[in-house]
Amino acid sequence: xxxxxxxxxxxxxxxxxxxxxxxxxxxxxxxxxxxxxxxxxxxxxxxxxxxxxxxxxxxxxxxxxxxxxxxxxxxxxxxxxxxxxxxxxxxxxxxxxxxxxxxxxxxxxxxxxxxxxxxxxxxxxxxxxxxxxxxxxxxxxxxxxxxxxxxxxxxxxxxxxxxxxxxxxxxxxxxxxxxxxxxxxxxxxxxxxxxxxxxxxxxxxxxxxxxxxxxxxxxxxxxxxxxxxxxxxxxxxxxxxxxxxxxxxxxxxxxxxxxxxxxxxxxxxxxxxxxxxxxxxxxxxxxxxxxxxxxxxxxxxxxxxxxxxxxxxxxxxxxxxxxxxxxxxxxxxxxxxxxxxxxxxxxxxxxxxxxxxxxxxxxxxxxxxxxxxxxxxxxxxxxxx
Amino acid sequence: xxxxxxxxxxxxxxxxxxxxxxxxxxxxxxxxxxxxxxxxxxxxxxxxxxxxxxxxxxxxxxxxxxxxxxxxxxxxxxxxxxxxxxxxxxxxxxxxxxxxxxxxxxxxxxxxxxxxxxxxxxxxxxxxxxxxxxxxxxxxxxxxxxxxxxxxxxxxxxxxxxxxxxxxxxxxxxxxxxxxxxxxxxxxxxxxxxxxxxxxxxxxxxxxxxxxxxxxxxxxxxxxxxxxxxxxxxxxxxxxxxxxxxxxxxxxxxxx
Numbered sequence: 001x002x003x004x005x006x007x008x009x010x011x012x013x014x015x016x017x018x019x020x021x022x023x024x025x026x027x028x029x030x031x032x033x034x035x036x037x038x039x040x041x042x043x044x045x046x047x048x049x050x051x052x053x054x055x056x057x058x059x060x061x062x063x064x065x066x067x068x069x070x071x072x073x074x075x076x077x078x079x080x081x082x083x084x085x086x087x088x089x090x091x092x093x094x095x096x097x098x099x100x101x102x103x104x105x106x107x108x109x110x111x112x113x114x115x116x117x118x119x120x121x122x123x124x125x126x127x128x129x130x131x132x133x134x135x136x137x138x139x140x141x142x143x144x145x146x147x148x149x150x151x152x153x154x155x156x157x158x159x160x161x162x163x164x165x166x167x168x169x170x171x172x173x174x175x176x177x178x179x180x181x182x183x184x185x186x187x188x189x190x191x192x193x194x195x196x197x198x199x200x201x202x203x204x205x206x207x208x209x210x211x212x213x214x215x216x217x218x219x220x221x222x223x224x225x226x227x228x229x230x231x232x233x234x235x236x237x238x239x240x241x242x243x244x245x246x247x248x249x250x251x252x253x254x255x256x257x258x259x260x261x262x263x264x265x266x267x268x269x270x271x272x273x274x275x276x277x278x279x280x281x282x283x284x285x286x287x288x289x290x291x292x293x294x295x296x297x298x299x300x301x302x303x304x305x306x307x308x309x310x311x312x313x314x315x316x317x318x319x320x321x322x323x324x325x326x327x328x329x330x331x332x333x334x335x336x337x338x339x340x341x342x343x344x345x346x347x348x349x350x351x352x353x354x355x356x357x358x359x360x361x362x363x364x365x366x367x368x369x370x371x372x373x374x375x376x377x378x379x380x381x382x383x384x385x
Numbered sequence: 386x387x388x389x390x391x392x393x394x395x396x397x398x399x400x401x402x403x404x405x406x407x408x409x410x411x412x413x414x415x416x417x418x419x420x421x422x423x424x425x426x427x428x429x430x431x432x433x434x435x436x437x438x439x440x441x442x443x444x445x446x447x448x449x450x451x452x453x454x455x456x457x458x459x460x461x462x463x464x465x466x467x468x469x470x471x472x473x474x475x476x477x478x479x480x481x482x483x484x485x486x487x488x489x490x491x492x493x494x495x496x497x498x499x500x501x502x503x504x505x506x507x508x509x510x511x512x513x514x515x516x517x518x519x520x521x522x523x524x525x526x527x528x529x530x531x532x533x534x535x536x537x538x539x540x541x542x543x544x545x546x547x548x549x550x551x552x553x554x555x556x557x558x559x560x561x562x563x564x565x566x567x568x569x570x571x572x573x574x575x576x577x578x579x580x581x582x583x584x585x586x587x588x589x590x591x592x593x594x595x596x597x598x599x600x601x602x603x604x605x606x607x608x609x610x611x612x613x614x615x616x617x618x619x620x621x622x623x624x625x626x627x628x629x630x631x632x633x634x635x636x637x638x639x640x641x
Contacts, residue, residue: 053545073548086546090564099560103551151550 004029004187005050005155010059012045019045021211022059027155027204032181032188034198037208038234038372043191046208047157050189051080064154074103079148083160085140087132093143094119094128100151118146121180138169145180155187162197174200195235199223207231214364223283228364232281233372239328240370241280245272253299253356256280260325264301265356272361279365286358287330289319289344290351299356307346317343321352328352329373407623414616431617441618444602447513451598452581455520460574462521463528464566470529471536488526496523497590504591511593519591520581527580528573535569575633 005027012020020042027033035043048054050061052073061069068076079100087096097118101111119125122142127135135143141161148156161177162170178201181188192198198205199219206216207230215227226232229240243256246263254268256278266280288294296302305323316333330352344350417428435441466485470478488496500519501511509515539562547557585600592601606615 051545051549053548072553073545074551074553078549080546080549082542082546084540084542086540086542088543088546088561090561099547099552100550103556147550 002026002028004064005189006060006062007046007050008060008062010046010049010056010061012042012049012054012056018042018211020049020056023208023211023213024059025206025213025216027187027189029187030185031203032178032190032201034190034192034202034205035208036192036195036198036205036235039193041208042211043193043208044159047080047159047189047191050155051078051157052076077154078157079151079153079155080157080159081141081144081148081161083163085144085164087140087143087147089132092129092131093124093135096132096143097147097150099147104151114150118150121149121183122146137165138173141165141173142176145177149180149184149186153186155189158188158190160192161190162192162194170197177201199235207235209234225360226281227362229279229281229362229366229369230364230372232360232362233369236283237329237373238281238283239326239330240365241282241326242365243278243280245274245276245278248272248274251299251356261323262303264303264359265299266359266361267357268361270361270363279362281360281362282328282354282358284318284330285333286354287328287332288353289321289330289332290353291344291348293351294353297355300353301356302351302353304349304351307344307348307350310344310346312343319344321350323352410616411620411623414613414620416613419613431613432621434614435617435621438614440597441599441602441614444597444599447516447596448582448599451513451517451520452578454517455524455581456574456578458521459524459528459577460570463525463573463577464532464570466525466529467532467536470533485526485529488523489530493584493586497587500587501590511591512596515591515593516588516596516598519587520584523584523587524577524581527576528570531573531576532566532569535566539566 003026007023007025009022009024010020011018011022023042023046035046037043045054049056052068052071052075056069059069060067063076063078068078088099091099094115097115098111101114106114115128116125119128122145124135124139124142124146127139132140132143141164144161145156158177162173165173174197177188181201190198190201199222202219204216204218205222207214207222209230215222215231217225222231222235226235226238232238232240241256241258241261241264243258243264243266245254245268246257247255248268249255249265252268252271253265254272256264256266258264264280266278272278294302303323305321305328307319308322308327309318309320311318316331319330319332321328321330414431415427415429416424417430418425470482470485497519500515500522504511504515543561543565544557547561548554552560583600584598585604588598589601589604592598597605603615603618606612
């Protein structure tokens, strides 16, 4: 069901700061929807408006056809998993989970049955009578989820739920969260600054920046077809080019002239005409690196450069390659056994190839977004000798 | 290497300095001599005299009434003051903090004098009620400071969590916040109770006829010469304090 949870022009200002700036979006029933963005982008404020902890200055929030904008938190069929879990330290695990049902005055038998079911869902039957201080971070996380889910909310809000956990545990909890979602089928709104989490768990993602939504789409759309330089740089890594269309071809492709770089062929899905200025994003893994000049293929770009830096990361290697005025970052996967080969290393002259279809033209470009990139991190250092 | 004996002797000296007076006092309370001094033989007559002295019991009753009253009122008012200090932001907040903090550092004698002048100016009859008011003024500050430090550690997202789970603001306060800050309020109350119980200076200024408290009565007994009875009283107070402190300890250990 579409339009289950709808934000209509929601704004929230703190003095001069526009934390949330007329955001409109629509979330479907049963999906995992992520609000993804850097800290301070307004994603948590938007979530708190939905939970009822903040009142929007403008706009409406509609849940299942009902305007909930003015309702206090305890009258919304919405529950929250807090970033620091916010478990009640004076209560046991069991009493924490039973808090909501007790507030709703369920019968004792019903509470006992549901708490037992929740403990089973989060696999913590043996910990029911422990205190909150006696369990680990991952267990607290699970209790916080159970405490929210037992109330059978229409929407579960998760505010950076995995931020306090270490990497391995985070990955495991992500899988568990996904499993819990499959089991209960409730709509999840998931707030995170971690693109990996968002990509991994979401049906759809809203990428947020400075209180506004930059793009909404499935993870693959957000990654492969970013609309703005912010989305391209914040989600994954990329290489940016500024160019001018010089020639339009069928396909649709176009030829770009880029200052300080050889002419390239690009995918022209926007139907731009010669003379238009263009910003191009090219993901690091779209390149292929060659020692020898490869045979030319239609619609494949080929440029020559020099390797400036190499970082070997096991499953793949990161290369920084100088091509005229540009320093490109790229990843090479190692699908073959590496010890029997002679890997490309720094100082070598190499060929880079990529297909014109794999580049993406951006609608909006801001130079400051390049600061979000991780790739050119070694630019300032001299090449290691 | 030989361990230094300095810590041992320092400890010993401190213990002697602290406890020798108490031991002498306890021994003298059984000494059959009016002014202490040389041992004249064992007696319990000072204890008998103590229990027959109706003035002492009256003074004790006054003291307890004032202490309990001042404690209860300052627990409520002090907690509210701590909330106001912790939760609200205004330009007057520093002034507010200063006003609550002041009674902790203003000399008692100044407090007593100013309160006396205040009551006289308003034409309030001096007595138990004025003592009670005077005690509340300084007890509130202690309670507020203790509760405030507890509040500064309090995670207010717990309140949001409770409301998120269907509790109204008041229920969230009662079911989540109050149990968690209660130890702070209780500690503040205990502090207020002890302070009120043995306050002399402020009480001396604002007491009126017929409102003698125990510390003031003890002082006048010293002046009018019944030190042996005071010794007996002191020993009993010591014992009561000891029992109360150990009881509160045991209870706290059992609770946690």
